[in-house]
Amino acid sequence: MRIEGMEAAFGPNIAVQEIQWFTQPTQRELDNAGQTLAQFLAARARKNETILASSSRYNGNPALTLDLRSLVKLLRVSSQKLRILRMLRRGNWLELLRLMPKELLVNALRLFNKEKLVRLLMNLPKPMLIKLLLKIFKLEELIQKMPTVELMRILKSKRLNNRELSKGILTMDPRFILQLLQKLYGNHDYSHLKPYDLMRIFMHTPKERLIEAFKTLPFKALQPLVTGFVKKDPALLLSMSDGFIFKLLDKCPKPTIIESCRVLPEAILIKLLAQLPDHFLMLAAAQIDDKTFEDYLIARQGDLIRSMAA
Incomplete structure (x- = not known):
């Protein structure tokens, strides 16, 4: 599910938690960001948590794995993605973001209006901001603007x-x-x-x-x-002063700013997206591809699948 054009339909004013959102990501967050589904599930298994459903009573029965996957196909959960996402919690949406490629995380930044996005970016550590600026401007061009x-x-x-x-x-x-x-x-x-x-x-x-x-x-x-x-x-x-950096970003078109965010680590992109209000965070999570979404539901939301089939 792509986001292009969505922000225009939603209007320009998106309430976002205000400044001071940024904290340096932990090493665990950096390690987990952008990990594959297989890595994600393996990590859960290492903690002795079931990868079949959210309840421990299934005890890893292979037959139930087949059962859950059959139910997922029967219910055609991918065609009900938004409906199912509404049944999940904010923490689940953030988990789904961790399973997405960087391309989709960057694309989801479209859900911010430009003013909010720039203000959030200004709270990044300055080395990250400079790296972002050098994605937009060549060094000589940047100094020419000083x-x-x-x-x-x-x-x-x-x-x-x-x-x-x-x-x-x-x-x-x-x-x-x-x-x-x-x-x-x-x-x-x-x-x-x-x-x-x-x-x-x-x-x-x-x-x-x-x-x-x-x-x-x-x-x-x-x-x-x-x-x-x-x-x-x-x-x-x-x-460089923060004021000068802010003016540079503020004069850039929103698509240019979003494109430059490709230089940011996945953990930072997810921290940015975590500032979206619930409805828009859910839309960001809705970008996840159908196969990964189905696997996630089997691994983490077995009870939900069964309740939908009841």
Whole structure:
């Protein structure tokens, strides 16, 4: 059951639990996310729980396995998927999400409106947010979109010491190097200075003074300087402000944002989808393929199948 186009029919306003939804997934959640049905059932078996029905009285009788599967076929449960899902609980819907491929988890993000989705994404750890942004923008394009204040945040990073800054300065256009020297040490003749001399001068200039001098340079000088630093050390992007990241995402079309979420682990996608209200979470679960749905009912909802056949 696909979701394309559903969000338009449901209207733009979907009540979602508000911010602070994100907690770092446990290792168990990361291990379980996206596992196959066979792995899921094997895990249940290892806990000495029956994989035939929700009641322990069946004691793993192979005949009852055949019985349950026959009932599933007789009842044509796949054609009653939504009806059956309404009989299940929220926890069951989340279990079904764990059995889905990432493609369907990403597709289910369509059930959020753009505003809610962006607000939820903003609560992700910043490394995940940056990974998502780099799925949308090339590195050069991302830095091109940065205002000067964001470029300066990167240059101020503790990850850049004087040696790194000085090496970067020497790659700049000579006229911008001269501009820095004049800002730092006055209007003198610097034409006789060799690269080694320049390196020593900038190396021994306090970083705070270098940062102040950078502020006098035009964007076209700072942009390639910052690009060079970030290519060597992408972690410098962690210096970007939340406000800037929010504005970038807010300007992106919703389909683009959803597509970029493919870089997120399944455990995180499920945590996102868990913020949907019941009706929409049920619709997300309804995407599960018929065979997996039937196997899940046999493994976990034997009593329900029998009650439907009674």
